[in-house]
Amino acid sequence: MRCPKCAGQDDKVIDSRSSREGAVIRRRRECLHCTHRFTTYEEIEREEFFVVKRDGRREPFSKDKLLTSLMRACQKRPVSEEAVASAAERVTNEITGRFDREVTAQAIGERVMRELRGLDAVAYVRFASIYREFQEVGEFVEEVNRLATLPVPDKRQMALLSDSEEDQPQPRERP
Numbered sequence: 001m002r003c004p005k006c007a008g009q010d011d012k013v014i015d016s017r018s019s020r021e022g023a024v025i026r027r028r029r030e031c032l033h034c035t036h037r038f039t040t041y042e043e044i045e046r047e048e049f050f051v052v053k054r055d056g057r058r059e060p061f062s063k064d065k066l067l068t069s070l071m072r073a074c075q076k077r078p079v080s081e082e083a084v085a086s087a088a089e090r091v092t093n094e095i096t097g098r099f100d101r102e103v104t105a106q107a108i109g110e111r112v113m114r115e116l117r118g119l120d121a122v123a124y125v126r127f128a129s130i131y132r133e134f135q136e137v138g139e140f141v142e143e144v145n146r147l148a149t150l151p152v153p154d155k156r157q158m159a160l161l162s163d164s165e166e167d168q169p170q171p172r173e174r175p
């Protein structure tokens with residue numbers, strides 16, 4: 001590895017540990033020329049894996065793309081970057097492990113929705129509404145209603161799904 005400080009080509013590994021459940025090896029290295037310490041990450045190169053889209057076109061699977069769409073769904077939601085990254089990791093591992101060489105976009109979408117449902121209700125509906133390309137408003141409402149029957153860890157999340165009742169003037173009870 002070329003030292004990022006002096007560009008020297010010789011280094012020794014001073015620490016080596018696996019992270020992300022063994023998917024990545026993290027190595028701490030020391031440059032033999034200037035003693036600068038730096039870190040490298042090693043992970044298995046995935047064989048070409050394709051996503052088959054609705055219209056039949058195929059495109060190489062991109063974990064970055066998956067991560068981007070997850071992050072977009074979770075934008076401004078109380079979900080940590082770390083939680084989103086590990087969800088993307090789980091989805092990637094599952095589909096590349098279960099499918100051979102190609103997977104339908106639909107299968108990825110279903111898997112992503114399962115992850116999002118556990119993370120954040122709003123992020124889930126956001127993703128579902130885009131992903132499933134709801135044909136009718138009715139379908140979307142159905143999905144929201146179905147979602148409302150699921151156990152939700154945080155009730156405030158559900159409040160955001162419907163029109164906020166707190167904004168409406170409440171009829172006053174007569175004294």
Ligand SMILES: [Zn+2]
Nearest residue numbers: 003006031034
């Ligand atoms: Zn160096």
